Amino acid sequence: MDDINIRYLAKELNLSISTVSKALKDSYEISIETKKRVVARAKELNYQPNPYASSLRRKKSNTVAVVVPEVADSFFSAALKGIEDIAQTKGYHVLIYLTYESYLQEKEILEKFQNGRVDGLLVSVSSETTNIEHIRALYNNIPIVFFDRAVEDMEAARVTTNDFESGFIATKHLIDCGCSNIVYLSISKHLAINNKRIAGFEKALSDNDMNFNDSNVINCSNDLTDNEKLISQLMKREDGPDAIIAGVEKLITPVYSVCNDLKINIPSQLKVVCFSNLSVAHILNPALTTVTQPAFEMGKIAAQLLFKKIEKKGSAIENESIVLPSALIIRESTNCGNSNKT
Amino acid sequence: MDDINIRYLAKELNLSISTVSKALKDSYEISIETKKRVVARAKELNYQPNPYASSLRRKKSNTVAVVVPEVADSFFSAALKGIEDIAQTKGYHVLIYLTYESYLQEKEILEKFQNGRVDGLLVSVSSETTNIEHIRALYNNIPIVFFDRAVEDMEAARVTTNDFESGFIATKHLIDCGCSNIVYLSISKHLAINNKRIAGFEKALSDNDMNFNDSNVINCSNDLTDNEKLISQLMKREDGPDAIIAGVEKLITPVYSVCNDLKINIPSQLKVVCFSNLSVAHILNPALTTVTQPAFEMGKIAAQLLFKKIEKKGSAIENESIVLPSALIIRESTNCGNSNKT
Numbered sequence: 226m227d228d229i230n231i232r233y234l235a236k237e238l239n240l241s242i243s244t245v246s247k248a249l250k251d252s253y254e255i256s257i258e259t260k261k262r263v264v265a266r267a268k269e270l271n272y273q274p275n276p277y278a279s280s281l282r283r284k285k286s287n288t289v290a291v292v293v294p295e296v297a298d299s300f301f302s303a304a305l306k307g308i309e310d311i312a313q314t315k316g317y318h319v320l321i322y323l324t325y326e327s328y329l330q331e332k333e334i335l336e337k338f339q340n341g342r343v344d345g346l347l348v349s350v351s352s353e354t355t356n357i358e359h360i361r362a363l364y365n366n367i368p369i370v371f372f373d374r375a376v377e378d379m380e381a382a383r384v385t386t387n388d389f390e391s392g393f394i395a396t397k398h399l400i401d402c403g404c405s406n407i408v409y410l411s412i413s414k415h416l417a418i419n420n421k422r423i424a425g426f427e428k429a430l431s432d433n434d435m436n437f438n439d440s441n442v443i444n445c446s447n448d449l450t451d452n453e454k455l456i457s458q459l460m461k462r463e464d465g466p467d468a469i470i471a472g473v474e475k476l477i478t479p480v481y482s483v484c485n486d487l488k489i490n491i492p493s494q495l496k497v498v499c500f501s502n503l504s505v506a507h508i509l510n511p512a513l514t515t516v517t518q519p520a521f522e523m524g525k526i527a528a529q530l531l532f533k534k535i536e537k538k539g540s541a542i543e544n545e546s547i548v549l550p551s552a553l554i555i556r557e558s559t560n561c562g563n564s565n566k567t
Numbered sequence: 568m569d570d571i572n573i574r575y576l577a578k579e580l581n582l583s584i585s586t587v588s589k590a591l592k593d594s595y596e597i598s599i600e601t602k603k604r605v606v607a608r609a610k611e612l613n614y615q616p617n618p619y620a621s622s623l624r625r626k627k628s629n630t631v632a633v634v635v636p637e638v639a640d641s642f643f644s645a646a647l648k649g650i651e652d653i654a655q656t657k658g659y660h661v662l663i664y665l666t667y668e669s670y671l672q673e674k675e676i677l678e679k680f681q682n683g684r685v686d687g688l689l690v691s692v693s694s695e696t697t698n699i700e701h702i703r704a705l706y707n708n709i710p711i712v713f714f715d716r717a718v719e720d721m722e723a724a725r726v727t728t729n730d731f732e733s734g735f736i737a738t739k740h741l742i743d744c745g746c747s748n749i750v751y752l753s754i755s756k757h758l759a760i761n762n763k764r765i766a767g768f769e770k771a772l773s774d775n776d777m778n779f780n781d782s783n784v785i786n787c788s789n790d791l792t793d794n795e796k797l798i799s800q801l802m803k804r805e806d807g808p809d810a811i812i813a814g815v816e817k818l819i820t821p822v823y824s825v826c827n828d829l830k831i832n833i834p835s836q837l838k839v840v841c842f843s844n845l846s847v848a849h850i851l852n853p854a855l856t857t858v859t860q861p862a863f864e865m866g867k868i869a870a871q872l873l874f875k876k877i878e879k880k881g882s883a884i885e886n887e888s889i890v891l892p893s894a895l896i897i898r899e900s901t902n903c904g905n906s907n908k909t
Contacts, residue, residue, distance in 0.1 A: 233575045296647065296663075297846075302639035309665065318676065321638075321663035323651065334660065481850040504639075505845070508823040510852030 234272050238263060289531060290320045290343040292334055294351050294374070298474050299502040300520045301349070304372060307524025308347060315532050317344070326447050328353035335359045338367060345531045349374040352413035352447075368534035372527035373518070377417045382534065382544045384527040386518045388418045391551045392425025395470050395498045395516050398553060400433050402561030404468035404496055408459065409442045410480070411472045419472055422500070426470065445476055452479040460487055460495070467495060468559075474501040477513060497558040500551075511557035518551045576614050580605060631873060632662045632685040634676055636693050636716070640816050641844040642862045643691070646714060649866025650689060657874050659686070668789050670695035677701045680709055687873045691716040694755030694789075710876035714869035715860070719759045724876065724886045726869040730760045733858045733893045734767025737812050737840045740856075740895060742775050744903030746810035746838055750801065751784045752822070753814045761814055764842070768812065787818055794821040802829055802837070810901075813841040819855060839900040842893075853899035860893045 231249075235242045240263070248255045248263035255263075266272075291308055293301045305321065312319045320343065324331040331351045336359065338346060345368040348360065357376050363369060364381065371383040392409075399407050409426050413419050427437045443459060445452045456479050459465060471477055477499045481491070489495050491511055498514045499506075506513040526547055534542055577584045582605070590597045590605035597605075608614075633650055635643045647663065654661045662685065666673040673693045678701065680688060687710040690702065699718050705711060706723065713725040734751075741749050751768050755761050769779045785801060787794045798821050801807060813819055819841045823833070831837050833853055840856045841848075848855040868889055876884055 230572055295644070296638035297641065297644035299639065302637070302644075305638065305665065306667070309667065318679065319665070321665065323647065323661070323663065325648070325651065330655075337660065478846050478850065481847075485850070503847070504820050505823075505847060505851065508820065508827070508852055509847060509850055510854070512852070 230272070234263075234267060234270060237270065238266050286342060286344050287316065288318045288320055288343045289345040289347065289528075289535075290322060290338065291347045292322045292324060292331065293349045294324050294326045296321070296323060299504060300373065300474065300518055303502055303520035304349075304524035304527075307521040307526075308528040309524075311525050311528035311532065317532075324351040326352045328356070332359040335363055338363055343367065345369070345535045347372055347527050347531055350376060350416070352416055352419075355415050368531055370527050370531045370534070372523055374416055374418055380544050382530045382542075382546070384523050384530065384547045384549065385418065386523070386549050386551045388421035388551075389425040389428075391500070391516045391553070392422035392470075393429045394425075394553050395500075396426045396429035397433075398514075398555065398559060399468040399470070399496055399498065400429065400435070402468075402496055402559055405435065406464065406466045407441065407468040407470065408466040409470045409472060410456070410476050411442055411444050412447065412476070414444065422472060447475075449475075449479060452476060453483055456480055456483045457487070460484070460489060469495060469497050471497065471499040471501075474499060474503055477501060477503070477509075481509070491558050492560045496561070498553075506554070507556060509558075511560075514556045514559040515554050516551050517554055519549045523549055572614070576605075576609060576612060579612065580608055628684060628686050629658065630660045630662055630685045631687040631689065631870075631877075632664060632680065633689045634664045634666060634673065635691045636666050636668045638663070638665060641846060642715065642816065642860055645844055645862035646691075646866035646869075649863040649868075650870040651866075653867050653870035653874065659874075666693045668694045670698070674701040677705055680705055685709065687711070687877045689714055689869050689873055692718055692758070694758055694761075697757050710873055712869050712873045712876070714865055716758055716760055722886050724872045724884075724888070726865050726872065726889045726891065727760065728860045728865070728891050728893045730763035730893075731767040731770075733842070733895070734764035734812075735771045736767075736895050737842075737858050738768045738771035739775075740897065740901060741810040741812070741838055741840065742771065742777070744810075744838055744901055747777065748806065748808045749783065749810040749812065750808040751812045751814060752798070752818050753784050753786050754789065754818070756786065764814060789817075791817075791821060794818060795825055798822055798825045799829070802826070802831060808837065810838040811840070813839065813843075816841060816843040816845055819843060819845070819851075823851070833900050834902045838903070840895075848896070849898060851900075853902075856898045856901040857896050858893050859896055861891045865891055 231242055231245055235245045238245060244255060244259065245263055248260045249267065289312060291305060296302050309319050322334045324334065328351055331354060346363065347370050349372055357379055360369065360376060360379065369381050371381055373385060375383040375385055396407060409423055411419055411423065423442060430437045443455060445455060460483055469480055471480055480497055484491055484495060491497055498516065500516045502517055502520050506515050530545060573584055573587055577587045580587060586597060586601065587605055590602045591609065631654060633647060638644050651661050664676045666676065670693055673696060688705065689712050691714055699721055702711065702718060702721065711723050713723055715727060717725040717727055738749060751765055753761055753765065765784060772779045785797060787797060802825055811822055813822055822839060826833055826837060833839055840858065842858045844859055844862050845857065848857050872887060
């Protein structure tokens with residue numbers, strides 16, 4: 226009783242479902258007369274071969290969805306490639322949904338998955354997401370794996386990087402270069418990864434007897450012009466920073482642009498580190514020191530975790546939490562004249 | 568006769584479809600006894616409320632698909648944002664499918680749309696696509712709009728840029744700077760946009776009494792390492808070029824990297840122009856001269872054309888072909904010491 230569409234048509238025609246199915250597929254096993262009769266009645270009944278019928282029967286869409294904040298960020302585009310690599314070997318298609326950092330958009334997208342449109346879900350939450358009911362609501366229906374931007378207080382598999390350590394190491398590197406007034410540019414107070422990076426930043430400061438207070442963290446937005454204004458104000462301050470850690474890739478353009486405009490030399494007057502997977506980091510002016518995540522690997526591993534869940538659906542699978550290390554890649558933007566390559 | 572799933576259930580129960588529908592939605596209009604009976608029989612029959620049933624009934628999924636070669640390219644990520652902007656105002660969701668420049672992947676993806684999974688399709692074809700039967704097969708079922716990478720010999724609406732003129736203007740600029748040995752780096756012999764850009768390149772050369780032959784165009788691949796090798800060989804040749812036009816954004820990293828390695832100064836020894844929407848073009852070392860497409864606008868207009876088609880489905884709509892101009896943005900990488908800003 227799993228496909229009453231075609232069943233109804235078969236009943237109407239007094240034929241077996243298999244015969245109707247074969248007739249609709251123009252099988253050589255079925256006589257031309259029967260085919261004509263089936264097609265005519267299907268037309269009369271406005272029978273639509275449901276593209277999802279077979280998927281629903283198998284409870285499989287052979288599709289996984291990836292929900293990410295954006296793709297104009299080299300981390301996400303590389304992670305998507307990793308996900309696609311695994312999905313292809315499994316014969317699955319990947320649907321990509323972009324939230325553009327909007328909680329409402331994310332909520333709307335996830336609500337569409339309630340009735341089994343996809344077999345599994347890979348999520349990197351938006352920077353606005355604090356309420357996670359829309360994710361919880363899916364948790365018992367669809368296998369979910371978080372990657373990069375995970376929700377802390379929810380039990381689900383996840384692949385992340387060592388954000389605390391990365392924040393710590395980046396800060397330590399700047400301190401070793403002689404920086405004493407380091408500012409962290411953030412884009413969200415809500416994201417766990419961001420807060421961990423800031424915690425690592427704070428720890429490195431306090432380990433080196435340096436103060437940490439609210440003015441050490443500047444909250445930027447998703448708007449380039451607003452960020453340029455904010456960074457310009459920051460750099461014009463008398464107590465302006467001697468180093469910046471940019472928490473996301475998109476902040477590097479306004480930092481460099483403002484320094485160009487204000488004739489602030491990087492690295493002699495300002496040292497800059499950015500969390501980024503930019504493939505052009507080494508050809509920027511100056512070449513940019515980055516904390517680089519293993520984006521492609523993270524995508525691959527997240528997809529592998531997801532397929533493990535999809536394939537073993539029903540049986541309890543441990544919610545693995547895999548943490549991959551990021552790498553500090555030191556380039557000209559933090560050149561401090563010594564050879565300390567932390 | 569447009570929803571025989573629930574119709575069958577209603578028939579079985581000897582109830583109206585509307586009653587069954589309301590009962591399943593737990594409506595206050597239906598008695599508890601009836602609800603219980605409906606739910607019990609639905610369970611017995613393994614009746615699955617089909618998430619697509621209502622969509623199919625309305626012949627609407629409220630979803631449009633975008634099929635693009637990749638997102639690790641700032642043109643496509645910006646165009647997607649334009650598409651999303653329009654889709655949101657229309658209350659539609661955008662599904663993104665990536666072909667990774669593979670014809671087979673593109674074909675497989677498009678075959679999934681045969682039965683109405685989406686209401687419309689925005690396509691930028693892969694660099695491998697020569698056979699277009701998979702696109703033609705959809706043409707009568709689903710509104711299709713091409714953007715950027717259109718198929719020439721197919722009647723369908725499209726939004727493109729003035730590729731011939733852009734190729735011409737970029738070349739003319741390099742000739743004005745005194746370049747006499749210009750090489751165009753291509754990634755596909757099949758893409759119409761690429762061939763138009765090369766035709767513009769050729770025209771500018773011949774207008775200036777310069778030869779054009781096969782050695783003026785180098786076919787690169789999608790592999791970074793291969794491209795680096797190819798460009799390195801090119802630059803080591805005795806008759807190596809004094810200018811490069813990179814036909815796609817991803818070629819800029821290997822060009823700059825090879826020049827760094829070989830200590831070739833840009834722009835004094837080699838001038839470089841790239842077709843690119845890179846937001847960091849102005850902070851590269853040196854700042855990169857680009858032919859920049861109105862990516863966001865193109866996405867918006869392509870989506871507007873698509874919704875026009877979706878909303879007027881059935882009535883004949885002219886297949887509009889909209890051509891937007893790209894801009895040559897002159898920066899340090901083609902600095903020729905004169906003020907000729909073409």
